[in-house]
Amino acid sequence: MWLARRGWRVTGVDFSDVALRAARELAAASGVEIEWIEADAVTWVPPGRAYDLVTVMYLQLPAHERRAALAHAAAAVRPGGTLLVVGHDRLNLTEGSGGPTQADVLFTPDDVVAEIGDLAIEKSLRVRRPVDGGAAARDAIDALVRARRPAGA
Numbered sequence: 001m002w003l004a005r006r007g008w009r010v011t012g013v014d015f016s017d018v019a020l021r022a023a024r025e026l027a028a029a030s031g032v033e034i035e036w037i038e039a040d041a042v043t044w045v046p047p048g049r050a051y052d053l054v055t056v057m058y059l060q061l062p063a064h065e066r067r068a069a070l071a072h073a074a075a076a077v078r079p080g081g082t083l084l085v086v087g088h089d090r091l092n093l094t095e096g097s098g099g100p101t102q103a104d105v106l107f108t109p110d111d112v113v114a115e116i117g118d119l120a121i122e123k124s125l126r127v128r129r130p131v132d133g134g135a136a137a138r139d140a141i142d143a144l145v146r147a148r149r150p151a152g153a
């Protein structure tokens with residue numbers, strides 16, 4: 001939604017019809033047009049080397065499924081394009097706030113770096129995200145990786 005409001009042509013993917021219905025309503029209320037695809041990110045193969053930017057946001061999957069989804073996401077980045085992965089970091093379980101409570105769906109920036117093939121890593125770090133909940137609330141801890149497919153690669 002954020003990208004579409006800024007003029008990007010956006011395709012959104014989720015396997016939940018409930019999530020997509022909510023997203024469609026939000027897009028309509030925001031006056032933006034987005035292509036929605038109902039698909040399982042583990043098995044769905046997007047067009048190869050086709051997108052300027054591929055974002056994977058808070059997709060918390062067991063490692064073998066995450067590997068498949070990230071490989072598909074990375075392969076969809078065009079030469080010169082960017083992959084941005086953000087999700088709940090493994091450290092969030094013990095030192096953070098919110099997010100899944102099953103350790104096996106949490107990951108680290110290093111996990112992502114190892115799973116996105118030959119893209120050039122521009123950022124790979126843990127980021128703290130303030131959450132509502134008063135002064136006593138702990139920040140959430142996210143894993144963030146930004147990578148680029150070199151032009152011509």
Ligand SMILES: C[S@@+](CC[C@H](N)C(=O)[O-])C[C@H]1O[C@@H](n2cnc3c(N)ncnc32)[C@H](O)[C@@H]1O
Binds near residue numbers: 015016039041057059
């Ligand atoms: C925490 S929500 C994040 C939603 C959105 N990406 C965002 O950042 O606001 C996780 C979403 O991942 C979707 N999801 C989980 N497993 C998936 C899969 N294998 N394929 C596609 N979507 C999946 C869920 O339906 C849910 O909408």
